[in-house]
Amino acid sequence: MTTKDDVSRHSTRNKCWIVIRGVAYDVTDFLNQHPGGSSVILGQAGDDATEAFEAVHSADLLANHQGPIRKVGPVLDAKPATQEVIKVDKSDAAGKAARRRLVKVINIADFEAAAAEVLQPKYFAFFKAGADSEVAARWNQRSWDAIRLRPRILVPARPVDMSTTILGTSFSAPFFIAPAGGGKFAHSQGEVLWTRAAAKHGILQWVCNNAGCTQKEMADARSPGQSLYWQIYAMKDLEATKREVERAVASGYKGFALTVDAIQVGKRERDMRLNIEENDPDPDEDESTLANSISATRPACYDQFDFTSAIKWLRSMTDLPIAIKGVQSWEDAALCMHHHVHPWLSNHGGRQLDGAPSAAETLLEIRQHCPEVLERCDVIVDGGITRGSDIVKALALGAKGVAIGRGFLFALTFGEPGVEKAIRILKHEVETTMGLLGVASIKEISFSHVDASGLAYAGAVIRAHL
Ligand code: HEM
Ligand SMILES: Cc1cc2nc3c(=O)[nH]c(=O)nc-3n(C[C@H](O)[C@H](O)[C@H](O)COP(=O)(O)O)c2cc1C
Missing domain, CATH: 3.20.20.70 (Aldolase class I)
Structure with a gap:
């Protein structure tokens, strides 16, 4: 067991904890191995990262992941985790502009060109x-x-x-x-x-x-x-x-x-x-x-x-x-x-x-x-x-x-x-x-x-x- 206060004291590159669904994890040794880079995790260091994590990752990624991540334990006063995976609509592709682009798609190559316009370049x-x-x-x-x-x-x-x-x-x-x-x-x-x-x-x-x-x-x-x-x-x-x-x-x-x-x-x-x-x-x-x-x-x-x-x-x-x-x-x-x-x-x-x-x-x-x-x-x-x-x-x-x-x-x-x-x-x-x-x-x-x-x-x- 730990508390939000405890977690917030681990907010640096050398001591980095994050909370996901009410459980604190020590990800210090994982930072340099994270495929998404250390900075995205450091941005959540010492804090509740559930929303940011689940916007990108499946809810069970942590359970199946084999990186150097240590489970610290449940956070007594953490905000309650919702049952549903949080859906954050981060792409503008659902919007009207995207629908306009979709209308113009008539073959699979067009999808690539259209996606190049809306996706973040790294994706x-x-x-x-x-x-x-x-x-x-x-x-x-x-x-x-x-x-x-x-x-x-x-x-x-x-x-x-x-x-x-x-x-x-x-x-x-x-x-x-x-x-x-x-x-x-x-x-x-x-x-x-x-x-x-x-x-x-x-x-x-x-x-x-x-x-x-x-x-x-x-x-x-x-x-x-x-x-x-x-x-x-x-x-x-x-x-x-x-x-x-x-x-x-x-x-x-x-x-x-x-x-x-x-x-x-x-x-x-x-x-x-x-x-x-x-x-x-x-x-x-x-x-x-x-x-x-x-x-x-x-x-x-x-x-x-x-x-x-x-x-x-x-x-x-x-x-x-x-x-x-x-x-x-x-x-x-x-x-x-x-x-x-x-x-x-x-x-x-x-x-x-x-x-x-x-x-x-x-x-x-x-x-x-x-x-x-x-x-x-x-x-x-x-x-x-x-x-x-x-x-x-x-x-x-x-x-x-x-x-x-x-x-x-x-x-x-x-x-x-x-x-x-x-x-x-x-x-x-x-x-x-x-x-x-x-x-x-x-x-x-x-x-x-x-x-x-x-x-x-x-x-x-x-x-x-x-
Ligand atoms: C702590 C446990 C975490 C694990 C085990 C983990 C694992 C991974 C893995 C395996 C990938 C490669 C792509 C994939 O297979 O999905 C990835 C990418 C990524 N992760 Fe994580 N991740 C963790 C935490 C986080 C957190 C807290 C964030 C956000 C704050 C985050 C944001 C991202 C992003 C944005 C990418 C995409 C790569 C990029 O945009 O450069 N991850 N992560
Ligand atoms: C972004 C991306 C991720 C992929 N991930 C996997 C994967 O996790 N497992 C797998 O067996 N194949 C994976 N593949 C390969 C595909 O299953 C498939 O073999 C390949 O995409 C076929 O070529 P195409 O993209 O030209 O249609 C991936 C392909 C791409 C483009």
Whole structure:
């Protein structure tokens, strides 16, 4: 037990306590590790930080966080904590100006441009950033451009049905909302708005465990019958991740992805530059500029798994369908098949290993070296998908589900109406592409509908100029 007075005596960099929901925490040793920088926490030092904390973070972040934070104890005379997470509408995106911008959006790229106008630059940079020179991030998108569609003509038109199954559950469309952290940077209400929009339109939301909203908040925001999947990182403390998976199973999440391409964080320079501009670092501590950014100081992942031990560990927790997210070669896709899990071809939106292949390239490798993967697994792809035609190209190459990260983050800047509009735009584009190709259902889309022969050439030429 402690008191407000006690807490207020710890208001400096060397003795820094804050109160969150009636409990005091000693965050002195955490200050320099806080991904949001020490100054935001120091601004709350010795005081009640609940409102500032929950404007950005999910209510359960503290319980799950593994940084050097010491719980001091309940504050006897603290102001009572409300039951609901405090919603602070810090974005102007909900306002009239934002609605005016939304009207002008007619494709997913427009969402990016519109979000760039309304988001704080550091949040835009966090979403947009790729690793190093951002070649992989740009190539992801260009590689879909390099694939040509092969329409059949004089096929009597029929109504288009784009419904499909992903990991055993039916959805109204083959594309879905990728697990991407930082939803509350886009909109103060965060990822629950994805949950609601996904329900309205019958698409999948694959929830990210770095979400600003809690696992429970998103589960509670579900509509009857709505299926959500859960993405995890295996954290250094495997027991904590195990508890997270158990909670997700208990809350009714219906599928899992283990992200394996981020055992350390890629060097995201956009992010670093914005952080330097904002924090005006001490020139005598120059090295610190390399360490501080939203991306750079993530809690550590467990990095000792091989395929067999990872799958054994996952299977000790759940029988639900599992995808391994971050597969970037046909060999690893074949290993997924061997271990009865689904390969998710992704280079994390180019945010991790610059120079990594795009999902389109990995799909082609799989077709060449182990095509049975496409029959026996639900292959998921992502990276640089901005058009309905990209989605159809991915399906024609053999993918079963197509995830979109940044597109839905930028759309979330405009709240639920933004996300709904993004879904409608993509559905409309998929429908038009399918209609013009001469197919009426996902099953009818085949490899004969694409010509990917230019991809290797485009890769060589474009990469040289990226
Ligand atoms: C004391 C416990 C805290 C923990 C464990 C914590 C953890 C984190 C983590 C992991 C991130 C990275 C982004 C994410 O995953 O959400 C982050 C970012 C951030 N945090 Fe905290 N945080 C804490 C306290 C606070 C407080 C008290 C504030 C506000 C006064 C705050 C404001 C921010 C902001 C604004 C960012 C975004 C990064 C930026 O804007 O540069 N955090 N924090
Ligand atoms: C801002 C941001 C945060 C992300 N956070 C995660 C994450 O926490 N877990 C994860 O598996 N993937 C994460 N991703 C990667 C996405 O799931 C997805 O692989 C990627 O965004 C696809 O590329 P796209 O953004 O070009 O659509 C993140 C991506 C972005 C842009």
